[in-house]
Amino acid sequence: MAMAMTSGSLLLGLLAQQAAGQLLVPHSPPAGASEPVPKGASSFSIEFSSVVDYFGNTTHPNEYSQNLLFNLKNATGAFPKIRIGGTTQDRAFYNPNQNAAINLTYETPTDDQPIKVTYGPDFFQSYHAIPGLEFSYGLNLAYNGSDQSTQLSSAAAAACKNMGSALSLSELGNEPDFYPGYPSYNRPPNWTMTEYIREWNWKTGVVTKAMEKECPGVNVRFVAPSFIWSNCELRPCKRRYGVDANGCSYMDTDCEERYGLTDLSMQSLLMNHTGVVGSLAVHLDAARDLSYLGLPYTLSEVNGMALQGGAWTWSMGSALWVVDFALWSTTNNIKRINFHQGTGYRYVAWQPVPVDGAEPNTRPPYYGQIMVAHALGNSNSTRLANIPLPSDTESAYAVYHNELLSRLVALNLEAWYANSTTTRPSKEYTFRIPGRYTTANVLRFMGPGADARSNLTFDGVSYDYELGGGKPVVVDEMGKKERVHVKDGMVRIEVPASSGAILVLR
Structure with a gap:
């Protein structure tokens, strides 16, 4: 390469x-050399369906997760930022009358992800279980039933009301370039760029209206557009994304996602600096193209391999990949990298709860995160x-x-x-x-x-x-x-x- x-x-050189x-x-x-690196440059994305597992609630916080996050804070002076999203954010529905914090429905019990998520008011306790964390919150764009506006408005208002200052950003939809085909099939095959932009603008308007009504004075900001493919058909929209007929820009942060797509040898897939450079090159090009907007360019959801990881992503080699990927990204002015986590996933930094009879455990990628944190250090100008x-x-x-x-x-x-x-x-x-x-x-x-x-x-x-x-x-x-x-x-x-x-x- x-x-x-x-x-x-x-x-x-x-x-x-x-x-x-x-x-x-x-x-x-x-x-x-890089511009100053913001605090929380190396952060986490948590699968929507795994939030309660990772953080617990205000009565029973997940002390193990809390300890691991505090270790990172002690090294850098700030907690990592937490993005809540992934595939299951587009399968999630808010039910204000639900007593349980979250209910998960699986097609097959051994699947990594549920096919449907419903959550009630107590779900939002998780966002206060570990005080001091800031969240980007994922909302369902994929759902397009007859009550889509009502459902989205209700979910947005509940997030604003219950998260308070812990809510930093909102993210509408996950990997929308997947919607017209496999594995989502949430939109017809001929779904166009124009239709995507129109829908995003309409629904961010719904979210903004709901949040401003529920939380007067709130500053509603969005992460967008959260594509998975850097070369996807939707990519050209980023030069004009989020501008509606009234000229109102909703775009706060530009995000893309990177995955290694094949289970090659560990040396070629993960332990390879040239591979890291090559995989990030398209993002650095895009960041330069978009720099005139004056907005930070972030990687909203990343990890070493698709489909929640494989054997190699549960190894010391994957931890070294985390270090090189994070440091190369920040050296080249990527402002945040969210490494994706989820209950039962192979590539996670830690497993927060018992899974399949195994106790919670610290995985090698966490050690990579610790090394990154100590490399960056605690300085306001790194x-x-x-x-x-x-x-x-x-x-x-x-x-x-x-x-x-x-x-x-x-x-x-x-x-x-x-x-x-x-x-x-x-x-x-x-x-x-x-x-x-x-x-x-x-x-x-x-x-x-x-x-x-x-x-x-x-x-x-x-x-x-x-x-x-x-x-x-x-x-x-x-x-x-x-x-x-x-x-x-x-x-x-x-x-x-x-x-x-x-x-x-x-």
Whole structure:
């Protein structure tokens, strides 16, 4: 796959010319470095039908989820943002008379997703179970029955009334480019761009009217258009999307979705920096095309593979993909990446409740999220620069806080498996950095191998459910105390295959 870097990233080649194996990193952000990275850049999307599982309610909050989210907040100074949506938002119907928080109807009990969701007023307790979270809330665009306007108005008013300040954005519809065909069949095959825009404008008007009536003074904002295919037939609408006959723009944030679509080898599908660059190239092009709007470009729902993931997405390799995908995105000014989660899904960062007899558990992608959080750090002015490396199987970044070099990230993406009979290889990286630094704390992401599902640590810490219910538990004292010295303006770090490291400069 050919590299498809942004022009800004090509400029960064100047900062990392390899001289005698040294990677030259400047003291301040170079030309082409990212804009300031917003808090919550690496965040989560939760399947609509899984909300109660992930958060619980005000009487019985899911303390495990709370612990895991607090770990991320402690690293960055802010909670991740939470998008509620996915396929089941377009199968969800509000019933103000329903006593149960949520009822799920499955075609087959083993299916990943229900075919119908009904929810009542108590459903909204979940949004207050963990105080401080902000949500983007998914509303049903797909339903087009005779009472569609009434149903949508009722759902919107209930969300506004019950979520209060926790409601940050609304999202009308999920993957509408799927509506005319498989797997949705919610619209006729000849459903056009014009019809989509007309319907979106009409229904956002319904939502806005309902919310403003229920919550006077509320600022109603929308995420749009939430397509799945970057090259879909609907794509041209984004240059004029959300503008109705009165010239009223409802568009707040532009979103698209990215999925790996085939179960290839872990090395080619997930542990491949060139693959990350290629998969995001179309989004970077679109973000540039839309920059004149002055709106943040986000990835509303992403993960490493379609259909809720496969075997490889439940592995350390998938966690390293999370790190590279998130850092490359933010380096190139994608303002938010929502990694999708759902009860029983394979690619999740954590399973929040018992499923099929198995206890809740922390999955490898959560460790990827922890590494991203510590790479970005707690600063009100974080900027990133990619450090180009010669191989598909490695990746590196410089992180700047308040315009000064703060930390370095190195990922060795070579796939090495836990049952391998060979010695685990490693790569040494030598960074030439400004002379003001004398030491660096080393924060390593380690595990038995690329295919490992357990015994993972970050900075010597485990976040596993069975050890501390998601709270940090030190399991490797020596790993947590690792330091390296800066000598003659150079700092060296060895990174084993299928692992990553952060150098926090001192």
